[in-house]
Amino acid sequence: MKPTIAALTVLYHPSEENIKSILSYSNYFDLHIIINNSESNYPSITEAFNKKNCFLIDNKANLGVATALNKGAEIAINKGYQWLLTMDQDSYFENHSLEQYFIEFEKLSDQNNIAVIGPTFIKKTNQIQCEDVNSLITSGSMLHLQNFEKIGNFNDNLFIDEVDHEYCYRARLKNFKIIQLNSIFMNHSLGDTKKIHQFNSKNNTRSLHAPIRLYYIIRNSRLTKKLYKKHFPKEVKRTENDMWIRIKNNLIYGKQKTKTLYFIIRGYIDYKRNKFGKYE
Numbered sequence: 001m002k003p004t005i006a007a008l009t010v011l012y013h014p015s016e017e018n019i020k021s022i023l024s025y026s027n028y029f030d031l032h033i034i035i036n037n038s039e040s041n042y043p044s045i046t047e048a049f050n051k052k053n054c055f056l057i058d059n060k061a062n063l064g065v066a067t068a069l070n071k072g073a074e075i076a077i078n079k080g081y082q083w084l085l086t087m088d089q090d091s092y093f094e095n096h097s098l099e100q101y102f103i104e105f106e107k108l109s110d111q112n113n114i115a116v117i118g119p120t121f122i123k124k125t126n127q128i129q130c131e132d133v134n135s136l137i138t139s140g141s142m143l144h145l146q147n148f149e150k151i152g153n154f155n156d157n158l159f160i161d162e163v164d165h166e167y168c169y170r171a172r173l174k175n176f177k178i179i180q181l182n183s184i185f186m187n188h189s190l191g192d193t194k195k196i197h198q199f200n201s202k203n204n205t206r207s208l209h210a211p212i213r214l215y216y217i218i219r220n221s222r223l224t225k226k227l228y229k230k231h232f233p234k235e236v237k238r239t240e241n242d243m244w245i246r247i248k249n250n251l252i253y254g255k256q257k258t259k260t261l262y263f264i265i266r267g268y269i270d271y272k273r274n275k276f277g278k279y280e
Contacts, residue, residue, distance in 0.1 A: 005102075005142065006031040006081040008072035010065060011045065013038050014089045019048045021092040028098055029053060029085070033075055035068040037061070064159035064278060069138065073153075077145050084143045091139040091188045101184045104130070105142065108179065115151060115171035117142045119184035129183045134235050135168035136178055140186040147176055157276035161213070162220035165239065169228045206249040211256050211263040215279055217243055218267035223276070 007029040009022050026032045026049075034049045034056045036042065041060075049056050055075060059068075069086060076084045093101070097119075105117060108130070118141035141164070151171045154163050168178050209217070221243050229236045250260050270276070 004081045005029065005083040005085060006033065006076040006079070007085045007087065008033040008035065008069070008076070009087045009089060010068040010072075011036045011038060011042075011089050012062060013040075014042070014045065016044065018089040019044060022087070022089060023048060025087075025093060025098055026051070026054065031055060031076065031079060031081065033057070033072045035059065035072060037063055037065075037068060062278070064156065065138070066154040066156045066158055066160070066163045069163070070153045070156070073143060073145060073148055077149070082145055084145055084148075086138045086141055086143060088139040088188075091186055093140075093186050097184055097186065101181065104181050104183060111144070112146075113175075113177055114144050114179055115147050115174075115176035116144070116168060117179045117181065119186040120180060120182045121186060121188050123185050129181065131180055131182065133178050133180045134172055134232050135165045136180060137188070138164040139188055144176075147171070150174065151176065158220045158223070159216060159276070159278050160220075161216040162224045162239070165235070166220075166224050166227075169224070169232055169235075173231060206253050207246070208250055208254050209246060211250070211254075211260040212279060214246065214250060214260060215263040215267040215270075217246060218264055219271045219276070222268065222271040 007026070009032070011018075011034065014022075022034075030053055032049075032051075032054050034045070034054055036045055036056070036058045038045075039061055042058075045058070046056065057071065065088075072086070073084055101119060108114070108117070116136055118136035121137075121140075151167070151174055154167050158166060172178060221239050225236050225240060247264060251257060254260055266279075270279075
């Protein structure tokens with residue numbers, strides 16, 4: 001019997017373009033769970049996902065990515081699904097990549113020992129098509145639901161950022177595999193981008209974030225470093241380097257420098273105070 005796959009998409013103030021992208025893959029699934037974390041009313045969401053295969057939950061508040069993932073997994077498990085494809089509103093598959101994703105997924109042996117399967121976000125040639133890794137981001141990944149019950153829920157205390165990495169590290173320490181399918185490419189946005197002009201520079205765009213997002217990035221990356229540096233030094237170092245790049249980009253190219261600096265400092269202070277969950 002073929003494994004059954006449900007989909008979960010988490011929304012937060014989606015644009016019409018976001019909704020259009022989500023609808024482009026919704027029909028591939030018999031069950032598509034939509035969890036809306038937007039505080040305000042979005043009639044367009046209710047209208048767009050008023051479909052037989054859609055299960056819409058409107059939280060009318062931002063409960064965080066971890067809570068949404070846990071709720072989506074609970075629904076899929078209760079409805080008898082074996083796998084859950086998790087997506088955010090900014091991600092989408094090109095052309096027939098999703099169909100190919102399913103084909104490559106079915107080729108995998110020993111699926112029972114896998115915690116998470118995911119695509120790549122960098123187009124490369126002459127690469128290993130399938131490899132064991134220590135972490136993947138949530139968007140585009142497929143979650144093995146039976147093993148999810150063994151590994152445990154996503155960490156609600158993180159709210160957003162490092163939620164995916166922390167889960168993967170925990171899964172690896174329980175001897176489950178994390179598989180990246182390098183032949184499958186998915187488009188994924190890491191934040192707002194700003195075009196800049198630098199002399200003799202090939203990269204004229206920088207990824208920027210709202211100041212509050214940097215709070216979570218700093219606070220949560222400090223925690224995962226504390227918990228997992230010993231076990232996954234390369235991955236933790238990569239996350240730390242990425243954190244410093246984001247801090248630099250936002251302080252140099254962002255418009256809200258004072259507010260950004262405040263949230264950077266506050267994120268570190270709350271980490272030291274062991275204060276987690278939603279910022280209030």
